[in-house]
Amino acid sequence: MESTPRVLVVGGGLAGLVATRHxxxxxxxxxxxxxxxxxxxxxRTTERDGYRFDRGFQVLFTAYPAVQRELDLEALDLRRFAPxxxxxxxxxxxxxxxxxxxxGTLPATLFNPDISTGDKLRVLGLxxxxxxxxxxxxxxxDDASIAQYLRDRSFSDQFLENFVGPFYGGITLDRSLSxxxxxxxxxxxxxxxxxxxxxxxxxxxxxxxLADRAxxxxxxxxxxxxxxxxxxxxxxxxxxxxxxxxxxVTVETAGDDALEADAVVVATDPPTARxxxxxxxxxxxxxxxxxxxxxxxxxxxxxxxRRLLLNAGDEGPNxxxxxxxxxxxxxxxxxxxxxxxxxxxxxESDAELATxxxxxxxxxxxxxxxxxxxxxxxxxxEFAQFDQPLGIHExxxxxxxxxxPVYLAGDYTQWSSIQGAMESGREAARAVxxxxxx
Numbered sequence: 556m557e558s559t560p561r562v563l564v565v566g567g568g569l570a571g572l573v574a575t576r577h578x579x580x581x582x583x584x585x586x587x588x589x590x591x592x593x594x595x596x597x598x599r600t601t602e603r604d605g606y607r608f609d610r611g612f613q614v615l616f617t618a619y620p621a622v623q624r625e626l627d628l629e630a631l632d633l634r635r636f637a638p639x640x641x642x643x644x645x646x647x648x649x650x651x652x653x654x655x656x657x658x659g660t661l662p663a664t665l666f667n668p669d670i671s672t673g674d675k676l677r678v679l680g681l682x683x684x685x686x687x688x689x690x691x692x693x694x695x696x697d698d699a700s701i702a703q704y705l706r707d708r709s710f711s712d713q714f715l716e717n718f719v720g721p722f723y724g725g726i727t728l729d730r731s732l733s734x735x736x737x738x739x740x741x742x743x744x745x746x747x748x749x750x751x752x753x754x755x756x757x758x759x760x761x762x763x764x765l766a767d768r769a770x771x772x773x774x775x776x777x778x779x780x781x782x783x784x785x786x787x788x789x790x791x792x793x794x795x796x797x798x799x800x801x802x803x804v805t806v807e808t809a810g811d812d813a814l815e816a817d818a819v820v821v822a823t824d825p826p827t828a829r830x831x832x833x834x835x836x837x838x839x840x841x842x843x844x845x846x847x848x849x850x851x852x853x854x855x856x857x858x859x860x861r862r863l864l865l866n867a868g869d870e871g872p873n874x875x876x877x878x879x880x881x882x883x884x885x886x887x888x889x890x891x892x893x894x895x896x897x898x899x900x901x902x903e904s905d906a907e908l909a910t911x912x913x914x915x916x917x918x919x920x921x922x923x924x925x926x927x928x929x930x931x932x933x934x935x936x937e938f939a940q941f942d943q944p945l946g947i948h949e950x951x952x953x954x955x956x957x958x959x960p961v962y963l964a965g966d967y968t969q970w971s972s973i974q975g976a977m978e979s980g981r982e983a984a985r986a987v988x989x990x991x992x993x
Contacts, residue, residue, distance in 0.1 A: 559584045560817040560991045563806055565782050565831070568596020569973060570964040571822030572765035573625055573980030574987075578820075579772035581988040587769070588780040588806070588814075593759075594766045596824070597939070598973075600757030601932065605887035607757040608932040611846045611939055612725060612876055612896045615761065616742070618749025620690070621977035631760055633752040634882035637861040642669045642717055643875075644868040645918035650860075651718060653747075669867065674714040681708065685744040693740050694970065698945040701727075704736035721865035724873045727971075728842035728898050728939055735945045738970060745974075755884040761973075781809035785819050785831045787959025802960050818987050821957065822964040822980065825941055836952040838967050840942040843900045846934045847908055848878075851891040852927040857920060864919070871915030872897050872908075892931075905933045940971040954983045955990075962986055 560583045564571045567589030578585040593599070599610040614636070617628060639652035639660070649667045652660035664675070699707070701723060705715060715732060724730035726742055754760035766776055789802040804819040821828050829837040851857070857877060864875040872895035879886040879893075886892035895912040903911070909930040917925055948970060954962045964983035969975035 561815075562586075562818045562820065562987060562991075563588060563804070563814060563816040564820045564822055564964070565785065565806065566596065566822035566824075566827075566964075567591075567594035567762070567766070567776060567778065568822060568824075568965075569598060569762060569765065569976040570966065570980040570983070571596070571820065572762055572769055573621075573977045574820050574822060574964045574984045575774045575776075575980075576625075576765065576769040576772050577981055577984035578987060579769060579774040581984065583817075583988070583991065585773075586775040586777060587766075588782060588808075589776065589778045590781045590823075592778050594776065594778065595759055595762035597936075598758050598762055600759030602757070603932070605890075606848070606850075606892055606931060607878075607882075607885045608848050608894075608934070609753070609758045611844055611934050611936050612874070612894060613758045614751050614753055615758070615973065616745045616749060617752055618745045619972075619974040619977075621974050621981070625977050625981075626761065626764060631754040631764065632756070633750070634755055634884070635861070636751040636863065636881050638746075638751075639664070640718070640722060640863045640865045641860070642667075642867050643864050643919040644866070646921055648864075648919060650862070652862075669717045670714055671711060673709075674711055677708060677710055681743065682747045685740055686747065688740070688744065690741060690744065693744075694737050694948045698948075699736045700733045700945050701736050701739045702732035704739065705732075717867045718865065721867060721873055722863070724898055725863065725865075725896065727943065728844050729942075730873060730898055733945075734943050735947060737948060738943055738972075741970070741974075742972070753878075753882050753885075755882055757885070782823075782831065783807045783809050785821060785961055787961055789959065804960055818960040818962065818991060820962045820964050820983050820987060822983070824938060825965065825967045826938065828963060828965060828967070832957040832961060832963065834952050834956045834963065836950060836956065837963070837965075838941040838947065838951065841938040842940050842942055843898075843935075843937050844939045845897045845901045845908060845936070846894055847897075847905065847912065847930060848892060848894045848932040849909065849912065850886075850927075850929040850931050851893065851925070853889060853891065857891070857893070857916070857923065866915065868915075868918075871895075871911050875912070875916070900935070900937060905930065908933075941967055943971055954979070954986045960987075960990060 562585045650663040654661040727734040806814045966975035
């Protein structure tokens, strides 16, 4: 009687958890080894004094195919942002919404002084074009930067500066719009088809649900396990497609334990994955950000329409998020929670950044006094996502690129997003199951 193959998954982020569930459902004995005390990777929520602080500004795009496939969205109890955004600069705010879903916003959107009529019509045309485009074809073919792509479609510099720059600065952490147009096309198409939301319990509810579903499928999850090395040994030639009968993978932990398996899925952050596997194609050029959370006493009127506040000016944060207006569960009753995100690694102290945010808000809302403004929490994230310049997606590694029965699962095998992470987990599990059965 043949024994059940044993697979280890190194890393309990979204990619690793999705891979684990599919492996367990495929009948293998699978264990996740996660360095931190909780699963989630880059998707985490800290709870303190009745507040919920996501690790950086993160949202869930409900129309992502992998999100719809892997998650029980109803169980996540989602809180949805209002479509569009508020464009802000000193002494000025304007609304750019989606009148298709919010007919009442039609006048404000039509007469928005920051976006020309021509650009508004071009947005409608872009929506129509991308809805007819096969999403599986987006990451192939010719590429360009987001800025060049939109200029080629005759969008004005004013539109790029007032809306696209800060809006996609929040998505790609690249306000210069030098990121691949493929990211823009996929996300713009997704935004037009679904909602932008957060779970009522914070973004950390997503990996918790994935972990629960993996356990229900029969997987084991061990936290607090730091991995030092992953090495495949074989009596014959090393091959990623070896069926594991003559190949063993040894995983050594920081506690000097040596764990053996028939296959290992490396689902860590990109720098660690490159170090563990030696795959040079894993991208390690990073986009960084700093996200701060603030309290305002009482139920403040700021952000009551549940829209992202985009900074169209030259100073201050890239964007401000009215968290408690979107999800009241993020703050104690009667309190207001905001966050501000600064792009890149900032030299300013936490206090200096908070002062910049307060001054920015005072310039946007001159009718309001911000004496009750209080900094609560700061996340400085050096590796928020990998950089995605034009042409990078052809250079990304494949799940089978490491030597021996070692596999990769991470958004860096697809594209930097929750969609990419979850899809990569499924692809890695598929590769493992195919090779083990072959």
